[in-house]
Amino acid sequence: MRNHIRTTALAATALLAALSLTACGGGDSANDGKAGAAAPAANATTTDTGKDAKDAGGTKDAKETDSGTAQAPAENTSTTSKSSSAGSSSGKSSAGATGRGGKTPVTCTGSNTKVTISKVSRPINHLLLTATNTGSVPCYAYYAPALRFDDAQAAFPVLRDSIPQAVVTLAPGQSAYASIGLSGESDGQELHKSKHLTVYFTGKANQGSTGVPAELMLPAGTTWGDNGFVTYWQSEMSDALMY
Incomplete structure (x- = not known):
């Protein structure tokens, strides 16, 4: 009888241990699943952030391109204007109208x-x-x-x-x-x-x-x-x- 009880107790203990291990394994799987779910979320966040960055970069690039396109002619016009002004002054000076334009006496x-x-x-x-x-x-x-x-x-x-x-x-x-x-x-x-x-x-x-x-x-x-x-x-x- 004592042996039967001991055997039963041992069996119960083994069953509890098995259940405990199963429960632990299930918890790990659940955690893994959550981690796996979190990973895509992180990836999605990263992807969204990357998309936002890309969109932001695209918008910035577009603005920079528009700004560059708008500014470049202005700079070229200014430079041309200065060159034309210098040329005009030089030409006017050469014509004897003002005597200016950087001419050495x-x-x-x-x-x-x-x-x-x-x-x-x-x-x-x-x-x-x-x-x-x-x-x-x-x-x-x-x-x-x-x-x-x-x-x-x-x-x-x-x-x-x-x-x-x-x-x-x-x-x-x-x-x-x-x-x-x-x-x-x-x-x-x-x-x-x-x-x-x-x-x-x-x-x-x-x-x-x-x-x-x-x-x-x-x-x-x-x-x-x-x-x-x-x-x-x-x-x-x-x-x-x-x-």
Whole structure:
């Protein structure tokens, strides 16, 4: 009887163990199933996120493409506009309208200026030289004009006291002035009568003349003395006539 009970107990214990194992196995399968279900959900979420990202990326790309398409012509137009503007300025400068556009100033000579000479009432025995820039770019009127009356051999004296504070720069259309004192203060000086005057321009180095000179006819009855003078180029007529 005791053996039967023990056998029955052992059988019951074995059955409980088997049931326990089955229950455990079933729980694992259920968990696995849940995990499997969760995995697709995760995958679905990942897929949705990827889709959202793709959609977002597509929208962003589309916006960027639209923006790029809209901006590119604007940038090209702006660049073209700047280039056209620069070209226009350069062309206008070359035409001699403004003298701007990044052109480097050159030396004033007889080829890019119009030089005139006139008689003035005051000071007495004075002539006025006017050099007007007829070129397309600014020019520098360096130092003083070098003068030659007819075929005179000696250089006409330059008045050093008339040196300006800065080199006179002429934009296209602007003028520089220099006065000619036909005779000095010395009495008894010999006077020379002339009809023609050659005006030479000086370069930056102040070593002789440069470029083409200007050839002028003098006012009738012009006479000059060896003690005469010519001033440096001035930016104002009044500054030239004060000597």
